[in-house]
Amino acid sequence: MTYGEKLEALAPPTRRAVFERLAKGAASVGEIAAGLPVSRPAVSQHLRVLKDAALVTETRDGTKRVYAIDSQGLAELRDYFDRFWDEALDIFKRSVEGGDG
Amino acid sequence: MTYGEKLEALAPPTRRAVFERLAKGAASVGEIAAGLPVSRPAVSQHLRVLKDAALVTETRDGTKRVYAIDSQGLAELRDYFDRFWDEALDIFKRSVEGGDG
DNA sequence: GCAATACGTAAGCGATGACTTACGGAGAAA
DNA sequence: TTTCTCCGTAAGTCATCGCTTACGTATTGC
Numbered sequence: 001m002t003y004g005e006k007l008e009a010l011a012p013p014t015r016r017a018v019f020e021r022l023a024k025g026a027a028s029v030g031e032i033a034a035g036l037p038v039s040r041p042a043v044s045q046h047l048r049v050l051k052d053a054a055l056v057t058e059t060r061d062g063t064k065r066v067y068a069i070d071s072q073g074l075a076e077l078r079d080y081f082d083r084f085w086d087e088a089l090d091i092f093k094r095s096v097e098g099g100d101g
Numbered sequence: 102m103t104y105g106e107k108l109e110a111l112a113p114p115t116r117r118a119v120f121e122r123l124a125k126g127a128a129s130v131g132e133i134a135a136g137l138p139v140s141r142p143a144v145s146q147h148l149r150v151l152k153d154a155a156l157v158t159e160t161r162d163g164t165k166r167v168y169a170i171d172s173q174g175l176a177e178l179r180d181y182f183d184r185f186w187d188e189a190l191d192i193f194k195r196s197v198e199g200g201d202g
Numbered sequence: 203g204c205a206a207t208a209c210g211t212a213a214g215c216g217a218t219g220a221c222t223t224a225c226g227g228a229g230a231a232a
Numbered sequence: 233t234t235t236c237t238c239c240g241t242a243a244g245t246c247a248t249c250g251c252t253t254a255c256g257t258a259t260t261g262c
Contacts, residue, residue, distance in 0.1 A: 004114060011112035012250075013105060023189035029209060042251055044210060063208040063259045069189050078186060085179060088124035088170050095127060095169070113220075130239060143221055145240060164229050164238040 003080035006073065009053035014038055015046040019069075022056055026068035104181035107174065110154035115139055116147040120170075123157055127169035 010016050014036065021032050029047065033040040047067055050056040054073035059066045111117050115137065122133050130148065134141040148168055151157040155174035160167045 004117065007108065007117070008112045011109045014250075016105065016108070020185075023185060023192065025192055030207095038250085039252060040208090041210075041253085045250080048210085060259090063206095065209065069192075071190055071194075074186065074189065078182065081179065081182060084121075084124060085175065088175065089172055091124065091126055091170075093172075115220075131237095139220090140222065141238090142223085142240075146220080149240085161229090164236090166239065 003077055005053045006055055006077045009049050009055055012046075014042070015049065018043060018046045019050060019055060022067055022069050026059075026066050028061075028064045028066055030064075032067070104178055106154045107156055107178045110150050110156055113147075115143070116150065119144060119147045120151060120156060123168055123170050127160075127167050129162075129165045129167055131165075133168070 010019060017036060018032055021027060021035060029040060029044055032047075033043040036043065047056060047058075051058055051067075054070055054076070056067050057070045059068070111120060118137060119133055122128060122136060130141060130145055133148075134144040137144065148157060148159075152159055152168075155177070156171050157168050157174075158171045160169070
């Protein structure tokens with residue numbers, strides 16, 4: 001639920017690929033795995049982490065499970081970045097202009 | 102240099118703590134290590150990764166090495182997120198309104 | 203009930219990574 | 233040059249992680 005958890009969830013390349021796949025539209029586990037060079041259980045495990053981090057949502061459709069981007073969780077991550085950037089860039093500019101380390 | 106490298110660099114908690122420390126102002130390796138429960142070499146190794154990812158800059162001041170946020174590299178990461186969010190949230194909203202997966 | 207589909211979970215393995223201690227190098231002061 | 237400060241690097245250890253195969257579960261259709 002924290003931004004740290006979200007960052008860690010998005011760091012591994014394969015898991016980020018899963019997430020970016022969902023950014024292009026909702027999909028089932030099998031559909032996602034078909035487009036990646038890893039097994040279906042691997043994708044399932046990545047989705048578990050993404051779901052725990054509140055980055056994706058899970059919906060049942062028969063025997064399928066459809067995953068999609070969790071817009072609310074994504075917004076929380078964006079808020080963190082916005083606040084971080086405001087603070088960091090402000091201090092950065094101030095140090096450059098003032099010359100004070 | 103890629104956003105993937107930047108994401109991976111910011112994922113580990115200790116390394117993110119180093120980065121967030123620099124967001125509050127430039128500092129030397131020793132100063133950073135003094136505020137963290139890890140050794141100085143550990144901080145040095147984290148700074149190396151952050152520098153390779155173009156997230157921090159290095160400046161020499163006598164025997165010290167002063168590290169600071171790399172605003173340009175940070176902006177690149179922000180650009181990636183902006184583009185990602187625009188695409189993801191647009192598709193997300195469209196799927197909700199249209200009801201089409 | 204029986205078979206098929208789609209998926210999550212458990213167990214195990216190989217690789218990666220974060221950390222430590224020990225050491226060497228570059229700059230400042232005498 | 234010698235000494236001190238501050239730092240990067242090398243080597244090694246222990247934990248974590250990402251992946252695979254094997255298996256169990258829930259749902260659909262006959």
